Amino acid sequence: MATVIVPSPLRPLCEGAATVEAAGATLGELLRAVDAICPGFWERTVEDGRVRPELSIALNGHAHRYGLSEPIAPRDEVAIVPALGGGR
Amino acid sequence: MTTIEKPAYKVIGTRPIRPDGVEKVTGKALYGADVHLPDLVHGAVLRSPHAHARIRSIDTSAAEALPSVLAVVTHADLPAVADTVIDTGEGVTRASDMSLNVLAGDKALYRGHAVAAVAATSAHEALAALDAIAVDYEPLPPVLSVRDAMRADAPLLDENRRTKQPDGALSDGPSNVAAHSRFEGGDLEAAFADADAVVEREFDTKMVHQGYIEPHNGTANWNPDGTLTVWTSTQGAFAVRAMLAELLRLPVSRIRVVPMEIGGGFGGKIGIYLEPLAALLSRECGRPVQLTMDRTDVFQATGPTSGGHMKGRLAVKDGVITAAEVSLAFEAGAFPGSPVMAGAMCMLSPYDVANFRVDAYDVVVNKPKVAAYRAPGAPNAAFCVEQLIDELAREANADPLAFRLRNSAREGTRMITGVAHPRIGHEETIGAARDSDHYQSPIEGPNRGRGVASGFWFNAGMQSSVVASVNPDGTVNLIEGSTDIGGTRASLAMQLAETLGIPYDDVRPTVADTDSVGHNDVTGGSRTAYASGQAVYEAGLDIQRQLVERAARLWECEAEDVSFVDGELRHASDADRRLTFAELAGKQMETGGPLQGRGSVVARSPGAAYGVHVVDVEVDPDTGKVDILRYTIAQDAGTAVHPAYVEGQMQGGVVQGIGWALNEEYYYNEDGRMENASFLDYRMPTSLDLPMIDTIIVEVPNPGHPYGVRGVGEVPIVPPLAAIANAIHDATGHRFTELPISPRRVVEELHHLR
Numbered sequence: 001m002a003t004v005i006v007p008s009p010l011r012p013l014c015e016g017a018a019t020v021e022a023a024g025a026t027l028g029e030l031l032r033a034v035d036a037i038c039p040g041f042w043e044r045t046v047e048d049g050r051v052r053p054e055l056s057i058a059l060n061g062h063a064h065r066y067g068l069s070e071p072i073a074p075r076d077e078v079a080i081v082p083a084l085g086g087g088r
Numbered sequence: 089m090t091t092i093e094k095p096a097y098k099v100i101g102t103r104p105i106r107p108d109g110v111e112k113v114t115g116k117a118l119y120g121a122d123v124h125l126p127d128l129v130h131g132a133v134l135r136s137p138h139a140h141a142r143i144r145s146i147d148t149s150a151a152e153a154l155p156s157v158l159a160v161v162t163h164a165d166l167p168a169v170a171d172t173v174i175d176t177g178e179g180v181t182r183a184s185d186m187s188l189n190v191l192a193g194d195k196a197l198y199r200g201h202a203v204a205a206v207a208a209t210s211a212h213e214a215l216a217a218l219d220a221i222a223v224d225y226e227p228l229p230p231v232l233s234v235r236d237a238m239r240a241d242a243p244l245l246d247e248n249r250r251t252k253q254p255d256g257a258l259s260d261g262p263s264n265v266a267a268h269s270r271f272e273g274g275d276l277e278a279a280f281a282d283a284d285a286v287v288e289r290e291f292d293t294k295m296v297h298q299g300y301i302e303p304h305n306g307t308a309n310w311n312p313d314g315t316l317t318v319w320t321s322t323q324g325a326f327a328v329r330a331m332l333a334e335l336l337r338l339p340v341s342r343i344r345v346v347p348m349e350i351g352g353g354f355g356g357k358i359g360i361y362l363e364p365l366a367a368l369l370s371r372e373c374g375r376p377v378q379l380t381m382d383r384t385d386v387f388q389a390t391g392p393t394s395g396g397h398m399k400g401r402l403a404v405k406d407g408v409i410t411a412a413e414v415s416l417a418f419e420a421g422a423f424p425g426s427p428v429m430a431g432a433m434c435m436l437s438p439y440d441v442a443n444f445r446v447d448a449y450d451v452v453v454n455k456p457k458v459a460a461y462r463a464p465g466a467p468n469a470a471f472c473v474e475q476l477i478d479e480l481a482r483e484a485n486a487d488p489l490a491f492r493l494r495n496s497a498r499e500g501t502r503m504i505t506g507v508a509h510p511r512i513g514h515e516e517t518i519g520a521a522r523d524s525d526h527y528q529s530p531i532e533g534p535n536r537g538r539g540v541a542s543g544f545w546f547n548a549g550m551q552s553s554v555v556a557s558v559n560p561d562g563t564v565n566l567i568e569g570s571t572d573i574g575g576t577r578a579s580l581a582m583q584l585a586e587t588l589g590i591p592y593d594d595v596r597p598t599v600a601d602t603d604s605v606g607h608n609d610v611t612g613g614s615r616t617a618y619a620s621g622q623a624v625y626e627a628g629l630d631i632q633r634q635l636v637e638r639a640a641r642l643w644e645c646e647a648e649d650v651s652f653v654d655g656e657l658r659h660a661s662d663a664d665r666r667l668t669f670a671e672l673a674g675k676q677m678e679t680g681g682p683l684q685g686r687g688s689v690v691a692r693s694p695g696a697a698y699g700v701h702v703v704d705v706e707v708d709p710d711t712g713k714v715d716i717l718r719y720t721i722a723q724d725a726g727t728a729v730h731p732a733y734v735e736g737q738m739q740g741g742v743v744q745g746i747g748w749a750l751n752e753e754y755y756y757n758e759d760g761r762m763e764n765a766s767f768l769d770y771r772m773p774t775s776l777d778l779p780m781i782d783t784i785i786v787e788v789p790n791p792g793h794p795y796g797v798r799g800v801g802e803v804p805i806v807p808p809l810a811a812i813a814n815a816i817h818d819a820t821g822h823r824f825t826e827l828p829i830s831p832r833r834v835v836e837e838l839h840h841l842r
Contacts, residue, residue, distance in 0.1 A: 005506035008272040009254040018273070018506065044256055053173040053180045058507040062792070064549060064692045065175075081505040082269070082429045083180060 002072050004034050005058075005079035010045075014038035027057060028068030030078060045080055056083045094727065094787055099586040100795055103732040106578040107597055112349070120305035120321040120348040121380050128307070129158055131369050131379040132214035133362070134204040134221050135389060136196030139230035139454040139760020140243065143194055143203065143223060151206060151220035156213035159372030160221070161365065162204045163191040167337040174334050176327040176358060176610065183334045185423040189457050190335065190364050196225065197245055197422035198456050199761050200388030202361070207369035207377045230454035230760035234397050234417040237264040237451050245422065245452045266424035267450040271432065271504040274443030279411035283403035285483035290399045291472045292826040293809075294753035295419060297392040298461050299744070299772050302351020303383060304390055306362035308369070309376035314338075316370075318363050319346045323353045323571050324610030328360055329602050335364050346601040347571050354744070355460025358610050359391055387765040391459020392754065394418040394426045396451075398472040404480045409495045412441050416469060417449040421457035426450045427465030430546075433505060434806070435469035437544040438492070438514050438698060439477075440501045454760050460612060463545045463802035467745060467809050471827065474541040474810030478817070488540050488814070489522045489700070513724030513788030514542065514698040520722040520784045521700040527720070536706045536717065537818025543699045543806025547799035548613025549691030549792075552620040553606030556584060556627040558683040562670025564588065564631075566597040566624065569608030570616045574801055575733035579617040580624045582729050583795060587628025589655025590669050606688055614799025617729055618790070619691035625794045626687030635672055638679035642667075693792020697803040699723040701742070705815040709838055712831030714750055714816060716777075721807075722784040726798030731785060738804045739781040745808025747773045751828050 001021040006014050014020055020037055024030030028046075035042035045052060049068065056063045058079040059070065065083070072078065094101075111117040148160040169183040192201045204221050208214035231237045231245070242264055250258035254270040280286060307319040316338060322328050325345040333340045350357060362379040369377040381389070396418035403411040414435065418428035432448040481491035496515045502508050521527055521540065531538045555567045566584055570576055581595040588595075608620065632652045639657040640647040649660045657672055659665035676683050704717040721738050728734040751771040755764045764770045789796025809827065817823050822838055836842045 007505065008270055009256065012255065053175055058505070059692075061508050061510045062549075062692045062694075063507065063546070064690070077508070079505055079507045081507060082433070 001074060002030055002076045002078055004030065005077065007080050010038070010041060010080070013040045013044070024072055026068060027066055027070040027072055027078070030072050054083055056081050094789065097586055099582045099592050100727060100729050101731065102592070103730060104578065104582070104592045106575050107581060108572060108577055117349045119302060119351060120307065120319060123307045123319045123348065123378065125307070125309060125376040127375045129207050129209055129373065129375050129377055130211040130214050131205055131207045131366060131377050132211065132218055133202050133365065133379065134218045136192065136199060136201040136203055138196055138225055138227050139199045140228040140245070141196045142226040142228060143192060143196060144226055145224045146204060147222040148204060150222070151217045154217050154220060156208045156210070157206060157217045158209065158375065159207040159369045160204060161368045161372060163188070163193045165368050166191060166335060169334060172334065174331055176324065176330065181425055186331065187335055189423055190361065198454050200385065200456065201422070202365070202389065205365040205369060207373050231264065232453055232455065232756055232760055234419055234449070234451040234453065237453050238417065238449070245454065249452070264452045265449050266420060266452055269429060269432070269448045271444065271446040273504060276411055276413060276443045276445050279443035280403050282405060283410060284405050285480065286401060286403045287476050287479040287483065288401040289476060289823070289825055290397065292397050293468045293471060294395040294827055295392050295455060296748050296752045296754065297387055297770070298352070298354035298356040300352025300354060300356060303381040303386045304357070304361055305378070305380040306366045307376060307378040308363065308366035310367055310370040315342050316367055317344045317346065318367065319348055320363050321350045321357055322347055323350065323357045323573065323612055325569065325571070325602050326607050327358060327610050328363060331360050332364060332367065336367060344601055344603045347599060350571055350573055353573055354462045355464060355612060356391055358612055359459050361390055383767060384765045387770065388762055389456060391421070391457055393461035393464055394420065394428070394458050394468065396428070396468055398469065400472045400476050402476045402480055404484050407484050407486060407491070407494055409439055409441050409477070409480060411443040412436055413445045414473065415447040417451055418465065418468065419453045419455060419458065420450050421455045422452060423457045424450055424452060426458055427460070429465070431465030431469030433503065434466040434544050435473040437503050438497055438542040439495045440497050444504055446504055455754065462741060462744065462805045466543065466545055466806045467748060470541060470543055470806050471809040471813065474807065475813055475823065478539070478814045489518055489527065492542055493518045510693070510695065511788065511791055512696050512698060513786055516788050517698045517700045517722050517724050517786045518542070520786045521702050521720065524702065524720050524722065524784060526702050526718055526782060531704050535709060535819050536704065537815045537820070538702065538704050539811045539814030539816070539818055540700065540702050541807035541811035541814060543803050545614065545697050545803040545806060547618065547694035547697050548615040549619050549694045550609035550613070550615055551690050552608050552623040553688040554620065554623045554627050555605060556631060556685040558631060558673045558676065560674050560676060562590065562673040563594045563596065564590070566595055567600050567605050568597060568620060569600055569605040570620045571611040572599055573611055574737055575730060576611065576616045576620065579729040579733065580620055583621045584624045584628050586795070587625050588631060588669060614697065614801040615691070615694065618694050618793055618797045618799050619689065621729070621795070621797055622691050622793060623687035623689045626689060627685035630687065631683065631685035634683055634685070638672060639667055641679060642675070693790070695726055695790030695792050695798040697724060697798050697800060699803045699807055701807040701811040703811045703815045705812060705819055707816055707819045707834060712834030714829060714834065716746060716779060718779060720782040720784065721804060722786055723800065723804060724786045724788050724798060725800045726790040726793065727787055727796035728785045729795070729797060734785055734800050735783040737801045738783045741802070741804025742781045742808050743773055743778060745805045746778065746812065749809045749812040749827060749829060751830055753828050
């Protein structure tokens, strides 16, 4: 099972839980699995077949615009964070 | 320099001359305004004199009738764009907002907003033709601060805008607040109730500009075959191509963007302003068109960074920061997209805080749409939090660095996003500052004080691609696509030389256009030395592999019997069989033909950057002038590829931060007119204002890079605002919560004149 860190705005979908355990071989499968536990999660994180552009996924601490086909290992930690830019 | 676990490099860590240095110091380097093409004509832009106005009509007929005028364009000439999000690799923006920012639609949303553009046979004729364009404006009341913009009765920039709330729903009524986001964790109220001490204050910062020396420019040639070439000063040629493709509804394959040398960017040269206008004008008149800005245009019509209002409350218990409640409201300018989220996520990242609530508001106002500026959002937010931490340390009777060290984040500490830090160097950086000669020396004398502050920046990874071609003489041409702002030609060439075991001078780097190299994301997010460096390393390994195969072919042995060591090919069991890199480079034709290495990466582990600053000031209570007596910056660079350029980034960031703290601001009158839109009145510090900025490079290698590199360009601007405010408090006993801490403000607040 991977651990998904639920950002505070999405916790109402997960009965207030800050983390959710779910299984999925890919990021897309994992988010689908979380959606089964927290209905509405998929729609809030995915748009047009990709992670919403205003979001990033942090996989084991490293934030990046991962695709939904990104492989996920059972003990991975996945966080949903806002997308960012820089200036230099 | 503090060094931890650093291998013995041969090229990395040295200080060679930059490859582009001679051309730049002799005036031969070509910048955007130096582009001269056959039949080139010049353009000019008509800009709104109002900060907020409805545009009833635009009549361009008189201008078009002038004999010198070749083309006139308005928003009506831009294709309709889909309401899509454009990912520039540095951030995201809505195509519709970008289109309306490039040329105003039915509303002018800030003074200087482009309304029409003209191409004429000379720059003077183009400027003169602007007077012949008749615009019928209906002036509207402007809204110029986040506090005014957030009032229920505020004038609305867009009557259809609803607030995107933390739960994703849109507000019922219209608002200037584009988005409200929230981060929460722990039990905030219990932590405050149980605290030994609580500090609470409100803070205000002003809009400031990056202040790059070279104004924006754009030259476009739209060919009859439908292909478009654009020469421009940009931090990201591929981002410009993507944005032009969206705005002009052209396939990227029809657009070539040529990045010229860049005279500074700091985040402000990622968006586009003149390029689409030059393209439209060129399409209209069939000739290449060049547009340039003057300094007033740059101030009024490009992207500075946000001012804003912040409110913070922090608690301490037994010397530990137990709670933080912070609200940030940042100006986005005329369209949504302030860096408030970045500020929100950075400000507590140096620390381990278990209980928190952070609210972030993105607010539109009648000012230019903000752009990135060096660690966007983080300096403002640190101005709030690092002053409160200074007060907490005083409440806890602790040395401010010892207090920070005790509360420091480390590997495994979770940020407010819930993401755990990988290996970071905040503790080592605090230690380097604490042990510095500066911090160990007393500060004495009246009206003098010392302040410290920490800063954090994420750093970015993203996509980079390079090609390295081996010449017959053993030199290597490195083709890369990252704009060189801070010496990255050198730092990338050094990483390739290190990988190949050859001298730095044997690598010749070239920044190529979008037709000539694979995709490269912007030079932004402090990513280039890290991510493009990783691509360079991959290209070097690719060349190594091919050299080994070719040597094996020459020696009629298996590739496993050949090794590549220190720039030499060696046979495992025959010591006489050796070839230098240059010797084998000279045998390309007989060993398989031209030798090229390729490196393309999606870099995912940039490694965060931390800086800890120490500053001494002297405040003249009569004139209000603040002198910087001494300044020391300690920063984790991971591995400093070119220490002199790392130090330059550290010093440059500090100097920009000093200007932001003490002098710089967009000064508006009540009509929304910027009153100081020139470098004469917009006061930036010069070398005459400052002492030497002392640098301490800390090296905690980034495990996500083959040489341990972390980005260094942005984090040095994060702490100065707060460090200086803390020093001024130490000197005067007065806490300044509003920027800039200009002589006027110092006098007014110290003498209770406000």
